[in-house]
Structure formats: structure tokens, C-alpha cells
Amino acid sequence: MLLNNTHDPQKRPMHQVVGLVLVIPLLISFVKLPLLMSPIAAIAAVLGSAYGAHLARQQNSHKLVVFAWTMAILNALSVIAMSTPSAAMGLYFLARHEWQAMAT
Numbered sequence: 535m536l537l538n539n540t541h542d543p544q545k546r547p548m549h550q551v552v553g554l555v556l557v558i559p560l561l562i563s564f565v566k567l568p569l570l571m572s573p574i575a576a577i578a579a580v581l582g583s584a585y586g587a588h589l590a591r592q593q594n595s596h597k598l599v600v601f602a603w604t605m606a607i608l609n610a611l612s613v614i615a616m617s618t619p620s621a622a623m624g625l626y627f628l629a630r631h632e633w634q635a636m637a638t
Contacts, residue, residue: 547593554586555605559620572617579619583609 559579567575587602608621616624 547589547595548598551586551590551593551598551602554589555583555602555609556620556622558582559609560622563618563620563623576613576617576619580606580610580613 559582562575562579565575583602583606587599587606590598590602605621608624609619612618612621612624616627618624618627
């Protein structure tokens with residue numbers, strides 16, 4: 535049986551949105567940048583998350599819009615509260631802090 539290389543055109547916007555609101559901010563939070571470039575990269579990640587939410591809205595997928603706007607808002611709150619552009623990394627920092635506090 536030959537491999538079928540045709541891709542579902544319905545999944546392409548979902549992959550783009552997930553990449554913009556989840557993957558790119560997480561990758562930016564892993565990179566160590568110089569002092570002045572770090573806030574610029576964080577703001578760019580939040581703006582990319584907002585664009586991903588806008589892209590989801592254009593595709594008329596309600597669940598994808600809710601996910602994208604939720605992640606964009608959490609990413610923005612994470613930048614404000616913890617100076618990390620990813621909400622997932624912010625949750626990791628909080629969990630690590632609590633685990634260390636419980637261990638001592």
C-alpha cells in the first residue's frame with residue numbers, strides 16, 4: 535500500500551494556531567536572550583498569540599477560537615506576572631516553586 539501524501543486542508547489552520555499560541559511562546563521562553571532583547575521577544579510572542587487567535591476567528595472554528603484567546607490571555611498574564619512569554623512555562627515555574635517550598 536502506498537503512502538497517501540495528501541493533507542487535510544481543514545487541519546492546517548489548527549496547526550498554525552496551535553503553533554502561534556502554544557509552541558512559539560514556549561520555544562521563546564527556553565531561549566536565553568540578552569537583557570534588552572528578552573522583553574521584545576516576550577511582547578512579540580504575545581502579539582503572535584493574539585494573531586493566532588485572530589487567525590482562528592477567521593476560520594470560524596468556535597472551539598479553536600476559545601482555545602486561542604484563552605492561551606493568548608494566559609500568555610499575556612504570564613508576561614506581566616512572571617516575565618515569561620509562555621503560560622505553560624509560567625505554570626512550571628509556579629509548580630517548581632511550590633515543590634521546593636513543600637520540600638523544605
